[in-house]
Amino acid sequence: MLSPKLLHGLRNLSLAARQAAEGFLNGAHASRRHGAGMEFSQYRPYQPGDDLRRLDWRLAARSDRYYLRESEVDTSLTVHLLLDASASMNHRDDNGLTKLDYARLLLAALAYLAHRQGDAVGLTILSPAGLRHLPAHADARQLPRLYHALATAEGAGRFPDAATLAPLTARRQRALTVCVSDLYEEESEINTLLTRLRAVSGDVLLLHLAAHNELEFSYQGAVTFRDLETDQVLQIDADQQRHSYQQQLQQWLRDTAQTARRQGFDYHLLNTAEPLDQAMREFLRRRVSR
Numbered sequence: 001m002l003s004p005k006l007l008h009g010l011r012n013l014s015l016a017a018r019q020a021a022e023g024f025l026n027g028a029h030a031s032r033r034h035g036a037g038m039e040f041s042q043y044r045p046y047q048p049g050d051d052l053r054r055l056d057w058r059l060a061a062r063s064d065r066y067y068l069r070e071s072e073v074d075t076s077l078t079v080h081l082l083l084d085a086s087a088s089m090n091h092r093d094d095n096g097l098t099k100l101d102y103a104r105l106l107l108a109a110l111a112y113l114a115h116r117q118g119d120a121v122g123l124t125i126l127s128p129a130g131l132r133h134l135p136a137h138a139d140a141r142q143l144p145r146l147y148h149a150l151a152t153a154e155g156a157g158r159f160p161d162a163a164t165l166a167p168l169t170a171r172r173q174r175a176l177t178v179c180v181s182d183l184y185e186e187e188s189e190i191n192t193l194l195t196r197l198r199a200v201s202g203d204v205l206l207l208h209l210a211a212h213n214e215l216e217f218s219y220q221g222a223v224t225f226r227d228l229e230t231d232q233v234l235q236i237d238a239d240q241q242r243h244s245y246q247q248q249l250q251q252w253l254r255d256t257a258q259t260a261r262r263q264g265f266d267y268h269l270l271n272t273a274e275p276l277d278q279a280m281r282e283f284l285r286r287r288v289s290r
Helices: 004-009 011-027 058-061 099-116 142-150 162-169 191-201 210-218 236-262 277-289
Strands: 031-034 037-040 042-045 067-070 080-085 120-127 130-137 176-181 202-209 220-224 233-237 265-273
Touching: 004 011, 004 099, 011 099, 011 142, 011 277, 031 058, 037 080, 037 265, 042 099, 080 130, 080 191, 099 176, 099 202, 099 277, 120 142, 130 142, 142 202, 162 191, 176 191, 176 277, 191 202, 191 236, 202 236, 202 277, 233 236, 236 265
Parallel strands: 080 120, 080 176, 176 202, 202 265
Antiparallel strands: 031 037, 042 067, 120 130, 220 233
């Protein structure tokens, strides 16, 4: 898998999405090519009583996981991608990438995967200035529209308020909702939004982004931190505070995961220094299970 830094260095979101998605498929899934397009077999986890003749033994040998090939039938669905474009997503990791950079790459790759499956894919960019919404379509022009919207998205302000978000839950439509966010919020506005979306549209896949330097607290000595959304400034000695910080962070991550799963979300924590394969794997797993 190409690293996020290398993908970002391509400076072409369409090419980066294709490289990430096809690299993942070639490495983790048996695939077949038909003409200029690409389709891949559907998989689902093995369950006791399944016909072992349909088990993909080569995939099991590579991944130590047991999957069955599903017959190629029309399994298209609607995929609704959500991008948190609040200012906290501008946090920059040691590799030079911001969380927003990583989110762009990730959502572009997921859009590519969904489109190649024949899914209708839509995108909503969440910012305090308003919602930038691209309705779900499966036509050939949708991917360029999505890539352009992602490439031009900018992180600013705080997570949108309830009034701004209201149109997202105004009508009931079955979809797989994929939300990419760092989950920084003042109260519980992100959780509230996703809970409502789950009620009106169905499955929610929550991909929680955390930068490597946040997880490891790799800072040293006297450091000045500035909150990207409130401009509040905090000065600390990183070496003295590291143990306390990591304890509190781990507790917050545990609480966040438990709350998300209690609400029925499919939650996964992603390190923005690592490749996109975990998120793509979970997306395909959730898609196949529908």
